[in-house]
Amino acid sequence: MISAQALACTVCGGPAHRESGFRDIALYRCERCGHCFTDVAGLEHLAEYDDAWEALHTNWFDNPNIELFDLVATTIERHKLDARVIDVGAGRGELLDYLRKRDPKLQLTGLDISLHPEIEGVEFISGDFADTDCGDRRWDVVVSLATIEHVADVRAFASRLRDVLEPGGLAITMTLDDRSVLYAVARLLNRVGYRVPFERLYDRFHLNHFTSRSLRTLLEDAGLETVAHHHHNIPISAVDLPTESSILRAGVWGTFVLGRLTGRMYLQTIVSRAR
Numbered sequence: 001m002i003s004a005q006a007l008a009c010t011v012c013g014g015p016a017h018r019e020s021g022f023r024d025i026a027l028y029r030c031e032r033c034g035h036c037f038t039d040v041a042g043l044e045h046l047a048e049y050d051d052a053w054e055a056l057h058t059n060w061f062d063n064p065n066i067e068l069f070d071l072v073a074t075t076i077e078r079h080k081l082d083a084r085v086i087d088v089g090a091g092r093g094e095l096l097d098y099l100r101k102r103d104p105k106l107q108l109t110g111l112d113i114s115l116h117p118e119i120e121g122v123e124f125i126s127g128d129f130a131d132t133d134c135g136d137r138r139w140d141v142v143v144s145l146a147t148i149e150h151v152a153d154v155r156a157f158a159s160r161l162r163d164v165l166e167p168g169g170l171a172i173t174m175t176l177d178d179r180s181v182l183y184a185v186a187r188l189l190n191r192v193g194y195r196v197p198f199e200r201l202y203d204r205f206h207l208n209h210f211t212s213r214s215l216r217t218l219l220e221d222a223g224l225e226t227v228a229h230h231h232h233n234i235p236i237s238a239v240d241l242p243t244e245s246s247i248l249r250a251g252v253w254g255t256f257v258l259g260r261l262t263g264r265m266y267l268q269t270i271v272s273r274a275r
């Protein structure tokens with residue numbers, strides 16, 4: 001039974017207790033799967049993905065993670081030639097453009113609620129993945145990079161990933177890793193009074209902070225069998241800092257190096273097969 005002081009975990013439904021917070025953001029952690037999430041009901045307002053948000057992420061957009069794109073492309077190639085692929089949360093379409101140039105035979109679709117690029121040979125759907133009507137369409141591969149952490153109802157999102165896949169199709173899901181060295185250092189600095197990294201990682205745009213265990217639990221409960229689980233970083237050039245500080249950038253670089261040495265890197269990507 002979940003007590004009055006606890007919330008139900010957004011991943012497994014287990015009891016989660018308040019761990020920390022700032023301003024109107026209250027962070028809870030599940031005692032069962034370790035998942036950390038924001039109490040969405042307590043937010044004064046939800047985040048808006050507008051031009052101001054995009055301006056805060058210029059390095060992210062201008063420096064695509066080509067190493068990750070190669071992992072996605074190689075996974076697709078090994079799964080099926082001429083695959084039908086949908087990128088959920090396609091953003092500016094960098095991944096889709098990379099895939100199109102690498103293999104023009106792929107049938108590519110992008111879906112996004114805010115950004116709608118035009119790329120020759122790529123279909124784009126405008127809308128929210130949760131309620132966009134795709135009819136009876138199914139894809140061989142569904143890709144979701146840095147999207148699921150922004151979603152309030154992650155169980156519905158994971159089920160939707162499963163529903164748009166052909167039987168035996170693959171889901172490639174990338175998100176942040178709450179147990180990475182970068183997250184651990186941010187929590188430590190927050191406790192001693194330096195709050196900038198913590199508040200950037202746990203801002204109102206990031207509603208869910210997955211551990212390896214909680215991400216696998218979510219996807220497997222949705223009927224997606226884990227095939228591979230990768231841990232990796234982003235290019236240091238893609239890091240968006242609140243201020244252009246060489247000290248901050250050196251600190252991030254140090255956490256990336258330590259994360260690689262310990263296996264506790266900033267990002268995680270799970271490849272799953274629809275059961």
